Amino acid sequence: MITAIAMKRIPVAFCLASFLYAQIPFGVASPSTVPAFLWSPQLLNHESKESVNYRIISPKDLVQSVLSEGGWSNLLCSAEELKQPVDLALVFVGRELHSSDIVGSKHEDPALLDMLKASFIRSNFSMAFPYVATSEEDTMENLLVSGFTQACGQGLGVSSVAFSESCSVEGGDFQRLANLDSVHDHLASRMEKRTEGQTDLVVFCQGGSRTFKELDQPNPESVVLSEVIKSVEQSGAKYAALYISDPIRSIHYPSYREFERFLAEEVKNESTNSTSCDEVCQIKSSLLEGVLVGVVLLLILISGLCCMMGIDTPARFEAPQDS
Secondary structure, three states, rough: OOOOHHHHHHHHHHHHHHHHOOOOOOOOOOOEEEEEEEEEEEEEEEOEEEEEEEOOOHHHHHHHHHHHHHOOOHHHHHHOOOOOOOOEEEEEEEEEOOHHHHHOOOOOHHHHHHHHHHHHHHHHHHEEEEEOOOOOOOOHHHHHHHHHHHHOOOOOOEEEEEEEEOOOOOOOOOEEEEEEHHHHHHHHHHHOOOOOOEEEEEEEEEOOOHHHHHHHHHOOOHHHHHHHHHHHHHOOOEEEEEEOOOOOOOOOOOOHHHHHHHHHHHHHHHHHHHOOOOHHHHHHHHHHHHHHHHHHHHHHHHHHHHHHHHOOOOOOOOOOOOO
16 A cells, blocks of 8 residues: 555656656767666665766766765675665666667667656655766776775675676676576575675676577567566565666677687688698699690681681782773
């Protein structure tokens, strides 16, 4: 049953979300910036809060905002005491959205925007960052995790860290999750083994290792995100989620790499099995070409002489008669 307080909060949150999606200036959004959304069904800072940061910020600034304003320092850093603990801190790195897509009328996956909008409205705590600058030198997931680790000083204070295999993260002995089923099994297992007050970190990246059949018919990002959130809710975990897009970098598919390596090996094998022409072979081929050309020219000469010899002309001509 929806309480009276929640009924009062819904119009305010709806107005704020409508302002977020309708009032973002078109001139500011660019392909080099991406949106980020932070939300949680639980109150992380002792009060209900919905805010939008319209400044263009770097991934480092995003990390600082998530830790300080978003309350994730209580979840990820061992130096902080857990005031409003949650069971799971979820980071979802998408591959589709640009900042300009938020105000655009057309999008390949409109359900993704609707889902992010609904999460922003319905959560007890939510923040939006429409303009996060991207980096072509490093992946967004690596920037976030390294930023969290550096900001916490003594490293992450979470009890468990897991990444999907599609994520590109340097360093650290982290658990790898192959697919959505592995994420569901990991969450269920952690809820059975975890100790009260501990928080886990799971980073899921859209894309990555797929079969060729899945590449022909890939799942929309909204479906993948909803499945991840559904797995979290089915596990019974209290969670805080951060969505960040990283469409600048090309999606890395191990199956493509294996396919390219297979083609390279085939080409190498063909070149190895094929007969090569050394210096002696080249000399012989040149001589053979010269002989063939000489034979052709000789035939042309003989044909010309025969034609000329066949012409019958008189030996002498009679003098003209005088009239």
